[in-house]
Amino acid sequence: MAYNKFDTPGKGVLIDLSKCVGCGSCSLACKMWNDLKFDDKFPDQGPDAKLSDKNWTAVRFHAVEKDGQPVFRFVKNQCLHCQQPACESACFSRAFQRTESGATIYYPHLCVGCRYCMLACPFNVPKFQWDQTFPLVTKCQMCFGRIEKGEAPACVGVCPTNVMTFGDRDELLALARKTIESDDKYVKHIYGEHEAGGTNWLYISDVPFEQLGFRTDVTTRPIPEYSHEFLKYTPPVIVAWGGLLSGMYIYTKRRNKIAKEEKKDMSV
Amino acid sequence: MESQKQGWTFKMTPVRFLLLILAVIAAAIAVYRLVVGLGATTNLNDEWPWGLWIGFDVLTGVALAGGGYSVALIAHILHIEKFNVIARSAMLTSLLGYLLVMIGLFLDIGQWFNFWRPFVSWGYHSVLFEVFWCVSLYTTVQVLEFGEIATEKVAKPLHKFFAKAMPFLLIIGVLLPTLHQSSLGALYLTQVDKLHPLWWSPYIGLFFLMSSFFVGPAMVTVETSLAGRAYNHWVDTKVLRSLQRIGFTIMIMYLGLKIFDLTSRDAWQYVFAGGLESNMFILEMAVGVLIPLVIFFTAWGKTRAGLTTAGAMVAIGVIINRMNVVITGMISYQGVAYAPSWMEWMVTIGLVAGGMLAYCFICDNFRVLDHGDEQKAA
Numbered sequence: 001m002a003y004n005k006f007d008t009p010g011k012g013v014l015i016d017l018s019k020c021v022g023c024g025s026c027s028l029a030c031k032m033w034n035d036l037k038f039d040d041k042f043p044d045q046g047p048d049a050k051l052s053d054k055n056w057t058a059v060r061f062h063a064v065e066k067d068g069q070p071v072f073r074f075v076k077n078q079c080l081h082c083q084q085p086a087c088e089s090a091c092f093s094r095a096f097q098r099t100e101s102g103a104t105i106y107y108p109h110l111c112v113g114c115r116y117c118m119l120a121c122p123f124n125v126p127k128f129q130w131d132q133t134f135p136l137v138t139k140c141q142m143c144f145g146r147i148e149k150g151e152a153p154a155c156v157g158v159c160p161t162n163v164m165t166f167g168d169r170d171e172l173l174a175l176a177r178k179t180i181e182s183d184d185k186y187v188k189h190i191y192g193e194h195e196a197g198g199t200n201w202l203y204i205s206d207v208p209f210e211q212l213g214f215r216t217d218v219t220t221r222p223i224p225e226y227s228h229e230f231l232k233y234t235p236p237v238i239v240a241w242g243g244l245l246s247g248m249y250i251y252t253k254r255r256n257k258i259a260k261e262e263k264k265d266m267s268v
Numbered sequence: 269m270e271s272q273k274q275g276w277t278f279k280m281t282p283v284r285f286l287l288l289i290l291a292v293i294a295a296a297i298a299v300y301r302l303v304v305g306l307g308a309t310t311n312l313n314d315e316w317p318w319g320l321w322i323g324f325d326v327l328t329g330v331a332l333a334g335g336g337y338s339v340a341l342i343a344h345i346l347h348i349e350k351f352n353v354i355a356r357s358a359m360l361t362s363l364l365g366y367l368l369v370m371i372g373l374f375l376d377i378g379q380w381f382n383f384w385r386p387f388v389s390w391g392y393h394s395v396l397f398e399v400f401w402c403v404s405l406y407t408t409v410q411v412l413e414f415g416e417i418a419t420e421k422v423a424k425p426l427h428k429f430f431a432k433a434m435p436f437l438l439i440i441g442v443l444l445p446t447l448h449q450s451s452l453g454a455l456y457l458t459q460v461d462k463l464h465p466l467w468w469s470p471y472i473g474l475f476f477l478m479s480s481f482f483v484g485p486a487m488v489t490v491e492t493s494l495a496g497r498a499y500n501h502w503v504d505t506k507v508l509r510s511l512q513r514i515g516f517t518i519m520i521m522y523l524g525l526k527i528f529d530l531t532s533r534d535a536w537q538y539v540f541a542g543g544l545e546s547n548m549f550i551l552e553m554a555v556g557v558l559i560p561l562v563i564f565f566t567a568w569g570k571t572r573a574g575l576t577t578a579g580a581m582v583a584i585g586v587i588i589n590r591m592n593v594v595i596t597g598m599i600s601y602q603g604v605a606y607a608p609s610w611m612e613w614m615v616t617i618g619l620v621a622g623g624m625l626a627y628c629f630i631c632d633n634f635r636v637l638d639h640g641d642e643q644k645a646a
Contacts, residue, residue: 051314052314086458089393089394089458090394090395090396090458091391091394091396092386092391092394092396092397092399092400093382093385093386093389093391094389094390094391095389095391110385110389111378111379111382111385112377112378112379112382112383112385112386113377113378113379113380113382114376114377114378114396115317115318115378116394116396116455118314118317119317119318119455119458119459119462120458120459122461122462124314127314128314128317128378129307129378130305130306130307130312130313130314131305131307131308132305132307132378133303133304133305134305134378134379134381135305135306135307135378135379136378136379217461218461219460219461221460223458223460224393226457226458226460227393227394227395227454227457227458228393229457229470230395230450230451230454230457230473231393231395231398231454234398234447237446237447238443238447241443241446242439242443245341245345245439245442245443246439248345248346249344249345249347249435249438249439252345252346252347252348253347255347256347256349
């Protein structure tokens with residue numbers, strides 16, 4: 001039950017985690033392009049990096065073990081831009097809208113600040129400006145101004161080790177499948193292919209995803225379908241229940257009236 | 269000529285004075301919150317976007333205020349006339365409850381000047397959209413329903429109009445809560461694999477609806493007992509018992525659906541797993557469902573004290589249930605706990621205090637508790 005049906009799955013990015021050296025230039029580029037501030041409390045790179053209202057992307061360091069050796073892996077987080085976004089389906093004032101290009105965009109003037117999107121997102125992406133009097137929700141917008149011109153998002157362009165590939169989602173999927181099948185080091189899973197019904201940002205990795213802070217228990221059923229499963233009953237319930245209530249109202253009122261009249265007749 | 273009859277009274281008692289102080293403190297904090305924002309006043313954060321205000325003031329408040337629609341259905345739609353004696357106070361409590369919910373919601377939204385947005389920007393595939401529309405329409409309907417009582421005292425020429433509109437208002441006023449009581453629960457359908465499996469269920473909407481229905485008679489019983497003490501207005505125990513019987517019938521169905529749901533999702537393992545979630549779930553079911561059922565079917569359940577105790581336990585059980593869904597059930601997913609700030613507590617307490625004061629004021633000045641000739645038009 002999306003607002004619009006799109007002909008193509010749109011653009012996306014494939015992230016190859018085995019190539020990332022954790023330099024953090026992607027998060028720097030994100031801050032510069034989107035004019036975001038730095039915040040000591042919430043670093044945008046390092047072992048404690050996490051998304052916040054000022055970090056639309058963050059590179060988290062993970063010390064893991066691979067083939068008996070301790071190794072570092074670096075995970076870039078940002079909005080995954082779902083094919084059927086939970087935030088869009090949760091928003092009651094259309095502040096989130098998925099576009100033809102594949103980006104899910106936030107329109108601040110429509111936002112009420114209820115934060116149901118934050119609850120609904122299966123990847124915990126939307127963040128809130130808790131230090132503001134009139135706070136807004138924030139998240140990665142896939143630099144939609146750039147991608148609509150055919151350019152890659154700011155973070156993709158600056159990556160020195162080619163961790164990220166920008167392109168059409170179906171082509172990225174084909175590339176990802178070819179890559180993990182042709183090289184034994186990769187985990188045989190493309191994160192984002194089916195998670196939450198499919199996302200436009202995809203990950204491949206040489207370390208199991210659950211060791212890198214990924215939610216691996218995400219439903220493959222699109223979140224909007226859960227709401228639709230419930231909401232589809234609203235119109236028939238209004239008609240049937242409303243009709244039944246009116247019927248019962250008229251029937252029981254008449255029954256009481258007749259009962260009273262009969263009583264009156266008897267007493268006469 | 270009417271001035272004598274139209275006099276307004278509000279007798280100050282120590283309890284009312286205390287309630288007034290609490291309400292004033294809450295109002296001051298509420299203004300402070302609107303000026304400085306949510307981050308500075310609440311313990312909410314990116315891990316806990318929804319807390320006490322949504323959990324108690326909104327989700328619980330709407331359920332506890334459900335007494336209005338279940339009693340309206342029983343007394344005015346089904347025309348079971350012996351319940352007329354409690355209908356007005358039940359519907360008044362419900363109206364006040366919803367007004368408090370609206371205030372609570374207003375305080376909880378970040379862009380509060382933008383609260384009207386969903387009226388024009390239709391996010392119709394959000395469950396919250398259904399909640400928003402139904403709650404705001406229903407509050408309006410309840411204000412209009414109260415118009416029938418209000419016009420007995422003020423703006424009397426309008427009374428005929430309100431009395432005529434009652435049947436329509438009553439039907440809409442039962443239909444809307446049926447929709448939003450269930451959709452409040454259905455908000456959590458999106459929390460699949462986040463909300464603990466003891467509470468996440470494909471039937472969560474139905475659970476919220478049924479519990480909001482059976483907590484109605486329970487709340488009415490408690491409230492009647494409080495009002496009985498305060499206003500020396502005692503409702504016949506038999507009336508309370510047969511009202512409660514309707515609630516307990518729904519409660520048995522609720523229990524049956526719970527058993528079916530836990531079985532079909534293979535979730536009984538979590539009930540007996542120990543730990544915070546299991547304990548809170550067992551507490552919720554014991555306090556809110558099992559013990560009240562036992563009380564109701566023993567001899568004590570035929571007395572006023574027994575009925576009031578059972579009613580109070582049902583109400584507390586629903587409070588525990590809603591808080592479990594909003595807070596307990598989310599702790600293991602979030603990895604960190606949430607405890608409301610003192611300002612969140614004070615606002616919540618003050619809102620309830622304000623509601624109680626408003627109830628007293630209206631009972632003092634309008635024919636709510638003592639009205640021999642029942643709404644004839646209805």
